[in-house]
Amino acid sequence: MTSTVLGNVRPWGGEAVDIWLSGGQISAITPASTASAGGARIEGKGLLALPGLINAHAHVDKSWWGLPWVSYGGERTTQGRIAHERAERAGLGIPSVATTTAVLREFLRHGTTAVRSHVDVDLGVGLQGIEYVREATAAFDGAIDVEIVAFPQDGVMRRPGVLELLDAAAAAGANTIGGIDPASIDRDPVAQLDGLFEIAERRAVGLDIHLHDHDQLGAFQYELIIERTKRAGLAGRVTISHGFALGELPAAQRDDLLDALRDAGIGWATVAPIGSAPLPWSAMRDRGIPIGLGTDGIRDLWSPFGDGDMLRIALNFARLHGLRSDTELGYAVELASSRAAGYVHRAVHDLAPGAPADIVLVDAENVPDALVRVPRRELVIGGGQVVVREGELVV
The missing domain is CATH 2.30.40.10 (Urease, subunit C, domain 1)
Structure with a gap:
């Protein structure tokens, strides 16, 4: 050779x-x-x-990158953003192979060679978005890897049929299935999490759950996820994305949760958004709790911001968390590269x-x-x- x-x-x-x-x-x-x-x-x-940089939390199916500018609209809440996206996406041709390709090209241009992308699975698009992402990725002939998280952006229990779509996605090869705010979106955290964990255990796939809920409501859902992860034996296969509440809790409660997350083998993904409470990153690092960085959506119906540059996301993480020393700044770059190997199922990425x-x-x-x-x-x-x-x- x-x-x-x-x-x-x-x-x-x-x-x-x-x-x-x-x-x-x-x-x-x-x-x-x-x-x-x-x-x-x-x-x-x-x-x-x-x-190569690793994007551990992306939405490559959602972007309007490459299209004429789309003005921000809708209500500025999670529910409002979901409703706005559902109303406007079809008119922009989202999802599609073309828009996904445009995003992946930007990722590559900025040095990202592996991506963990949430791809919407819902009653409107079914599994079509997953097929578009796979087709777009294949055209790069191995230059960029994309791991797919089948993601129920519009909720699970409140949309009968979505659990079955997530199960079908797992059966068709999705490595991971997602969830979103079991309490505030579905208003039935036990039912959503039980449904998701049942699929994950039966199909031998991972779980990645968006949790935007703050303070004690967020902490309550962490506890539910920890219990189920241990019971299902899914250590190393469960990720909490965003998880804003972790940086908002009293120190003693936070430290107990960190110990429980470590013992359960649960990882974290963050996009280091401006204005969010800093994560207890050093305590997480010392306990061996994985942290992955991601862009979230870029130029989509949720936000006009983002350029797909993971080095810039690492810089945001460093600034949000007050990193200053050379070792700390190097750690931020490692989070966007070598330390993120597990998020794309690589034994080593260095x-x-x-x-x-x-x-x-x-x-x-x-x-x-x-x-x-x-x-x-x-x-x-x-x-x-x-x-x-x-x-x-x-x-």
Whole structure:
């Protein structure tokens, strides 16, 4: 099998090396040289190298990226946003292969090579959105991986038939099914969670539950999820997304919940929104509770914001949580790359032999410099193929 060498790069800002790529994986890392040993050589010019970025919470089926500007509308509540989206999405051709492709191109341009995307499953679109996302992803020929979370944005129990759609999605290959605000959306947290966990256990899939509810209402639902995760033996397969309440609870209650989340093997995903209560990130890190970062939706009917750049999301996380030291700033970048491997079912995602050949080069002195300046991606390799040069897509 022919090898390619990415020569003269600095992994995580360290000493210059050559990274050897073969069969979509990193096959070896050797001291920097000028040789190609008979294979193709890509000159890295001494640039800083990072693993491909991982978006652990996206909605690639929802965006109007690439379409004419869509003005923000509807009521500014979760229920209001859901209603507005349902009323307007068909007129914008959402979901579709074209709009999903436009989002994935932006992700790649910014160095994201793996995505965990919630894809709407409801009585209006059925499973069509999942098919569109799969078709759009396949066209990139392995340059970007997308793991699908079948997501009931409009609720579960209040929409009879949605549980059956989630079950069908799991049977058809979705790795994960989702839930949303069991208390405030469905107003029946026990029924929603029991239904979701039954499918997850029977179909051997993961769960990723959006929880926007605050304070004690949020904490109550964490407890329900912890109980069911332990009972179903789903450690390592359950994620709470957003989870705003965790940063709002009294310290003693929060610490007890963190211990319970650790013992249950539950992870967290956050988009680090401005104005939210900071997560107890260091206590989570010390307990080994995974944290994944994501863009959420970008330019969709919920919000006009976002550009798909995970390095910028990592910067938002750092600023929201008051990170300052080089080690802390480096940790934020790790959350958007190597530490997020489990969210896309990868055993390892790093600049190391055996890892996927997903690599991002930036012109930066070190990792903290790359984080705070968010420079353009000079080169992006996804699945072993060059997909971006000097900030522009070449696929």
